[in-house]
Amino acid sequence: MKTTPRSFLRFALVLLAIVILWEGGRAVFNVSPLVMPGVLSVLSSLGTALASGEILHQLAFSFSLIGMGIGIGAGLAVLALIIGAQSRVAAEVMGTVASLFHPLPGIALLPVVILWFGVGKMAIVVIIVHSVFWPLLTNLQAGYRSVSPTYHLVGRNLEMSPTSFAVRIAAPATVPYILAGLRIAWARSWRALISAEMIFGAVAAHGGIGWFLHTRRVFMDTAGLFAGILVVMLVGSLVERVVFGFVERSTIDRWGMNG
Amino acid sequence: MADSAEALSVLNIVKRYGDHLVLPGVSLSVGAREIVCLLGPSGCGKSTLAKIAASLLEPDDGTVRVNGVPVTAPDANRFMIFQEQDQIFPWKTALGNVTFPLRLDGVPDWRARGIETLREVGLEAAAEKYPHQLSGGMRQRVALARAFAMRPSVLIMDEPFASVDASLRFDLQDLLVRLVAEHSQAVLFVTHEIDESIRLAERIVVMSDDGAVTGEHTVPIDRPRDARSPVGSRLAHALFEQLSEHPSR
Amino acid sequence: MPFKIPNRLRTGGVFVLSLVIALTLTDCSRRESPNAPSADAPLSTVRIAEQFGLAYAPLAVVRSRGLLEARLPGTEVEWIQLGNASAIREAMLAGRLDIGFMGIPPFLIGADKGMRWRVFTGLSRAPLALITTDPAVRSLADLTPEHRIALPQPGSIQHILLSMASQREFGDPNRFDNQLLTLAHPDAMTALLSGAGVTAHFASPPYVYEELAADGTQSILSGREAFGGLFTFIVGVASPDFGDDTRGRAVLQALGVSLAEAMALIQQRDSTVVAELAGQYGVPVGTLQIYLDNPELIYTSRIEGLGRFLEVMTEFGYLTNQGLRLENLVLSEEVLR
Ligand SMILES: Nc1ncnc2c1ncn2[C@@H]1O[C@H](COP(=O)(O)OP(=O)(O)OP(=O)(O)O)[C@@H](O)[C@H]1O
Ligand SMILES: [Mg+2]
Numbered sequence: 064m065k066t067t068p069r070s071f072l073r074f075a076l077v078l079l080a081i082v083i084l085w086e087g088g089r090a091v092f093n094v095s096p097l098v099m100p101g102v103l104s105v106l107s108s109l110g111t112a113l114a115s116g117e118i119l120h121q122l123a124f125s126f127s128l129i130g131m132g133i134g135i136g137a138g139l140a141v142l143a144l145i146i147g148a149q150s151r152v153a154a155e156v157m158g159t160v161a162s163l164f165h166p167l168p169g170i171a172l173l174p175v176v177i178l179w180f181g182v183g184k185m186a187i188v189v190i191i192v193h194s195v196f197w198p199l200l201t202n203l204q205a206g207y208r209s210v211s212p213t214y215h216l217v218g219r220n221l222e223m224s225p226t227s228f229a230v231r232i233a234a235p236a237t238v239p240y241i242l243a244g245l246r247i248a249w250a251r252s253w254r255a256l257i258s259a260e261m262i263f264g265a266v267a268a269h270g271g272i273g274w275f276l277h278t279r280r281v282f283m284d285t286a287g288l289f290a291g292i293l294v295v296m297l298v299g300s301l302v303e304r305v306v307f308g309f310v311e312r313s314t315i316d317r318w319g320m321n322g
Numbered sequence: 323m324a325d326s327a328e329a330l331s332v333l334n335i336v337k338r339y340g341d342h343l344v345l346p347g348v349s350l351s352v353g354a355r356e357i358v359c360l361l362g363p364s365g366c367g368k369s370t371l372a373k374i375a376a377s378l379l380e381p382d383d384g385t386v387r388v389n390g391v392p393v394t395a396p397d398a399n400r401f402m403i404f405q406e407q408d409q410i411f412p413w414k415t416a417l418g419n420v421t422f423p424l425r426l427d428g429v430p431d432w433r434a435r436g437i438e439t440l441r442e443v444g445l446e447a448a449a450e451k452y453p454h455q456l457s458g459g460m461r462q463r464v465a466l467a468r469a470f471a472m473r474p475s476v477l478i479m480d481e482p483f484a485s486v487d488a489s490l491r492f493d494l495q496d497l498l499v500r501l502v503a504e505h506s507q508a509v510l511f512v513t514h515e516i517d518e519s520i521r522l523a524e525r526i527v528v529m530s531d532d533g534a535v536t537g538e539h540t541v542p543i544d545r546p547r548d549a550r551s552p553v554g555s556r557l558a559h560a561l562f563e564q565l566s567e568h569p570s571r
Numbered sequence: 572m573p574f575k576i577p578n579r580l581r582t583g584g585v586f587v588l589s590l591v592i593a594l595t596l597t598d599c600s601r602r603e604s605p606n607a608p609s610a611d612a613p614l615s616t617v618r619i620a621e622q623f624g625l626a627y628a629p630l631a632v633v634r635s636r637g638l639l640e641a642r643l644p645g646t647e648v649e650w651i652q653l654g655n656a657s658a659i660r661e662a663m664l665a666g667r668l669d670i671g672f673m674g675i676p677p678f679l680i681g682a683d684k685g686m687r688w689r690v691f692t693g694l695s696r697a698p699l700a701l702i703t704t705d706p707a708v709r710s711l712a713d714l715t716p717e718h719r720i721a722l723p724q725p726g727s728i729q730h731i732l733l734s735m736a737s738q739r740e741f742g743d744p745n746r747f748d749n750q751l752l753t754l755a756h757p758d759a760m761t762a763l764l765s766g767a768g769v770t771a772h773f774a775s776p777p778y779v780y781e782e783l784a785a786d787g788t789q790s791i792l793s794g795r796e797a798f799g800g801l802f803t804f805i806v807g808v809a810s811p812d813f814g815d816d817t818r819g820r821a822v823l824q825a826l827g828v829s830l831a832e833a834m835a836l837i838q839q840r841d842s843t844v845v846a847e848l849a850g851q852y853g854v855p856v857g858t859l860q861i862y863l864d865n866p867e868l869i870y871t872s873r874i875e876g877l878g879r880f881l882e883v884m885t886e887f888g889y890l891t892n893q894g895l896r897l898e899n900l901v902l903s904e905e906v907l908r
Contacts, residue, residue, distance in 0.1 A: 181767035280657050
């Protein structure tokens with residue numbers, strides 16, 4: 064979606080409506096600020112956390128974990144795709160395994176992850192890898208199957224090696240699927256990350272944005288809690304719209320491959 | 323009938339799809355600097371034969387030879403233009419598509435050659451456009467340019483001018499004739515247009531509904547040709563008669 | 572032609588609707604709540620939240636024996652298991668809970684933020700201990716920044732005890748704050764014993780027993796050392812509405828008597844009660860006996876250490892409300908009688 068003045072206006076109007084309804088609801092129902100803090104106190108809380116650098120610090124940490132998780136997950140998914148491409152049995156086994164694991168929320172694996180990988184950074188990365196790997200693999204496989212038979216003929220006619228074909232033809236032809244997979248992977252890993260951080264706590268002075276939320280909760284800093292939730296929402300949709308929006312505009316939109 | 327020492331020859335090709343015998347043992351050959359048109363009704367097996375000639379499809383029986391040497395693997399020097407509409411890559415510009423094989427091949431002046439070939443097919447203005455911004459006919463010309471730019475010694479073209487208008491088609495036919503003369507290429511050209519085959523071909527091979535070769539005609543007209551000349555008209559009539567026979571029905 | 576709502580309106584409508592639903596669900600208008608005690612209407616339900624652990628044993632007995640129900644004919648008692656003090660606090664804020672049991676520090680944090688809830692009874696004192704599997708760690712001083720300390724959550728009694736100990740030893744209550752791991756006791760025990768990256772766990776019973784019984788573990792700090800004396804581990808807390816109202820107070824009093832009865836049953840090692848508890852905590856009866864025999868595990872309604880917690884948590888900056896007075900935090904027994 065493009066950021067036009069119109070869409071910006073709509074966004075601003077929605078925000079305004081939320082603020083009005085929020086404050087109106089507070090006034091009408093006489094809600095305690097411990098349940099619903101005022102918009103101003105949320106904003107001032109957000110301001111403090113931003114100014115002190117705490118939120119940015121925690122976000123940076125969260126992003127480093129997600130980056131690592133997506134990197135490893137994507138690498139493994141490509142590897143699995145290659146293995147699946149070599150043998151039909153392997154592909155079928157993988158398909159079955161994926162259909163079992165794909166719907167499993169990463170956080171449900173937590174107890175096992177603690178047992179196998181301990182607690183801390185590694186455990187969170189493992190959970191992110193899980194959140195990334197299955198949707199990516201499923202999409203990569205679907206994308207690989209969807210590569211036009213004509214491309215295969217062109218590739219053979221040009222005497223391309225399997226690697227060259229994979230890199231120069233199959234990969235770009237699969238970009239819509241890769242992006243769809245990455246979108247799911249991002250959404251899932253962002254959620255899994257926040258949940259895991261809320262459970263695990265600080266790892267060497269960093270706990271990520273989830274930990275930020277958790278500490279606000281346990282110390283009953285409701286305004287800070289909402290400030291954190293605001294950040295989680297904004298970052299989520301920023302990545303969704305700005306990052307994925309940019310990548311899509313410069314690839315599949317430009318190529319007319321967006322269905 | 324098929325000379326096995328020619329630039330491209332297919333000998334006694336048999337191809338089945340399940341129980342359906344598509345090619346019952348077909349032979350034909352194309353010499354250097356020669357355009358051979360394969361003329362036949364829809365569904366008779368032209369594309370199947372063309373892919374076999376490009377070694378992109380394995381025949382159940384028979385051999386394909388290039389310069390008399392039996393081949394089974396495809397090569398970039400025996401370049402095929404497909405009937406399928408999705409043979410050019412949507413993620414590459416027109417120029418990117420045309421230069422793709424050149425760069426794979428390590429042709430040093432790939433860029434200049436790509437632009438030159440695009441100009442020849444009348445697409446220089448569209449060089450930086452992506453396929454989805456082009457019309458069907460323009461896309462077909464990109465595929466054509468991609469093949470021409472490679473200057474292969476054998477060109478196998480499966481109805482390459484199907485979606486361009488009549489006058490552009492004339493220009494492209496002339497271009498093909500010129501390039502074949504320039505680069506001594508051998509061209510197997512699949513079409514179901516009688517006039518097109520008369521304008522282009524040194525020889526016309528007619529296939530019937532059942533996949534068998536029912537006739538072969540040398541075109542005794544000097545170039546530049548006029549398919550409407552008396553000789554051309556007679557030939558067209560004969561071809562029409564031949565195509566209208568339905569031995570299997 | 573069917574009536575069509577324009578897309579824009581529909582989105583707006585859905586949004587307004589969901590906000591209204593959200594507001595209703597939070598049940599902020601508690602004064603209209605049907606369960607709010609009032610002079611004439613009979614109290615239909617009382618909602619009590621407990622947590623899991625040996626320190627809650629008397630409550631478990633009251634529940635399984637129906638001791639409170641027997642004293643409150645016509646009132647339905649709803650028992651709710653919650654995972655941590657934050658959840659109890661939030662449920663009470665939402666008006667979905669009348670009574671909750673938790674450690675003193677989470678109670679104080681709520682009071683500090685303006686919740687007018689009050690402690691109406693103590694429940695237990697318990698042996699808490701910071702237990703490690705690392706033979707090189709023999710005291711707090713041996714814990715390096717790389718070591719991980721698992722505890723239920725920041726602001727929990729375990730966290731405040733750790734802060735008190737590190738304030739005393741190193742003059743810095745926050746010394747270990749950057750190496751905390753928030754894990755529920757069972758996960759923390761698994762992580763500690765499997766060597767999965769947890770150096771030490773601040774455990775409560777029964778985990779403290781199980782961990783100390785395992786090979787190669789040692790306690791480097793007891794709750795008592797950390798606090799510098801005896802303190803109540805779990806207290807019972809009543810919602811503001813409940814503590815203010817005579818009918819609510821009657822329930823609290825009945826609960827107090829029921830708890831006393833349960834404590835006596837446990838004290839006498841009543842065989843059915845012990846068997847029941849053994850089943851609940853998933854240990855053999857003999858093991859539970861040993862657990863109960865620990866002299867530091869004491870079930871009593873006495874409230875100890877509230878003032879000291881108030882003092883140190885204010886000193887450490889966890890409490891900022893200067894107006895907190897001990898007498899406003901407790902519903903005295905006289906009031907309840
Ligand atoms: N992959 C396939 N599997 C089964 N049958 C096939 C396959 N490809 C082609 N055929 C059949 O083989 C026959 C010849 O097909 P082919 O594509 O070679 O015809 P064609 O002469 O190129 O027709 P057109 O002029 O319409 O392109 C048809 O009957 C077709 O249905
Ligand atoms: Mg065809």
